[in-house]
Amino acid sequence: MIHLNRREMLVSSVALFALGACRGQSVHTTQARVGYLRTQGPIVDLGIDSAAIEQGNIKLFPFESGNDVLEAIMADGIDVGETGEVQPIFAQSAGHKVKVVGSTEPAALTSMLVRDDAPLRNIADLKGRKVSFIAGTNSHWLLLRALDRAGLKQGDIAPVSLGGSDGLSALFSGDIDALVMTAPTTQIAVSNGARVLFNNRGLTNSALYYVAKDSTIAKRPELIEGFLRALSQHIRWTAQNPDRFIDVAVKDLGVTPDVGRALLNVLPKKLVPVGDGAVGTYNQQIADAFAAQGLIPGRIEAAQSVSGEFDKVLTP
Known part of the structure; x- marks a missing residue:
């Protein structure tokens, strides 16, 4: 069972503020407001907030699902959000102007x-x-x-x-x-x-996507750039410091060292470019599969909802 850690309790009041924005209150801030998946992914429980403070001003908001994250993005409650691979497909098929601006590498998540x-x-x-x-x-x-x-x-x-x-x-x-x-x-x-x-190995990428509205990309690119740079560095730090990762996982997730070690083995070790065409091609496969199931109205051009503008920030 996943328990709230100290940071999540601290940000819960901030999350309420973000959800208030989701109810229609426009919020203007110099901070990058980032929604993340509370029970998975490279941000959860592992100190991205500390790393990000050195890069710029970032506020984290925990969400239960990628669907919740997408809703907050569309309501301007957050600037960029962490989702699965499927949410951007549904957003595009519904006519929402959002783009995938970052992605983890494929991982057995x-x-x-x-x-x-x-x-x-x-x-x-x-x-x-x-x-x-x-x-x-x-x-x-x-x-x-x-x-x-x-x-x-x-x-x-x-x-x-x-x-x-x-x-x-x-x-x-x-x-x-x-x-x-x-x-x-x-x-x-x-x-x-x-x-x-x-x-999912050999079947799906199971990558985590970072998604933002077209309007945010156009008006506040520095918010997205600062976050993705910090996240790229954080993911690499995690991969290079396995013992520290396991210590934090045991403390904050309440798992055994063996479970922490197993978790580290499947977490992505880096962000990858999204502007080279590979993500767009892969997303088209998802879109076509869901269209065939009647889960989205019809065919979409998935590559149109991917932006490689921020690939330049990835840690070499």
Whole structure:
């Protein structure tokens, strides 16, 4: 279970301020207001705020999901936000003017979990099984890709929508057969009797995207640039200081050193350029898959919602 640490308790009042802005109050600030995923990703619990203070003024706002982050971006509650790979697709298909301005490298952040004693051994074994995932997220994207690899469709499984602790409880009680989950919950679950049936490697990138409105990119590029520079340096520092990472994970996430070590193994080790065409091409695959499922109205040109303007800040 993920517990709020000291920093999250401190920023909770700031988060309320950001959500107030989401209700229609326009906020002008010299600080980069950054929304991050509270239970995953390179920002959570690992001191990006301290690193960022040296780069410029950055305020962090924790959110539960990429959908919540995207909503805050559209409401001008934050300037840039951390999401999964799927949220920008839905934003573009809805006509929102947002762009992916940064991305982590591909990483094994998303996994299909089963109970350790389950008879399931490969993707094809999911046929006819109760599989839990959250629609319109990276977990859904991984499921679609995995089923396609095995010659199956979403209709070949019994979909269930449970996440977090509810999903894990259902898995361990036998109410569902499999569950798509992300780090660090995956590592915690494995330490408590779950087994990874497969992860996203070779199927999806499971990258984390950093997204901003077109208007923010045009009017306040320095906010985005300062944040991405700080984040790039922070991710590399984490990779180069594994013992420190594990100490912080044990303290702030409440996990064992072994779980902290397993988490470090799957976290991305750097940001990558988004303006070289690779992200746009990959996003097109996501968009086409979701269009085929009828989850977005029709085909979009996904590359139009990627901006390489800030690739220059990446640490060499």
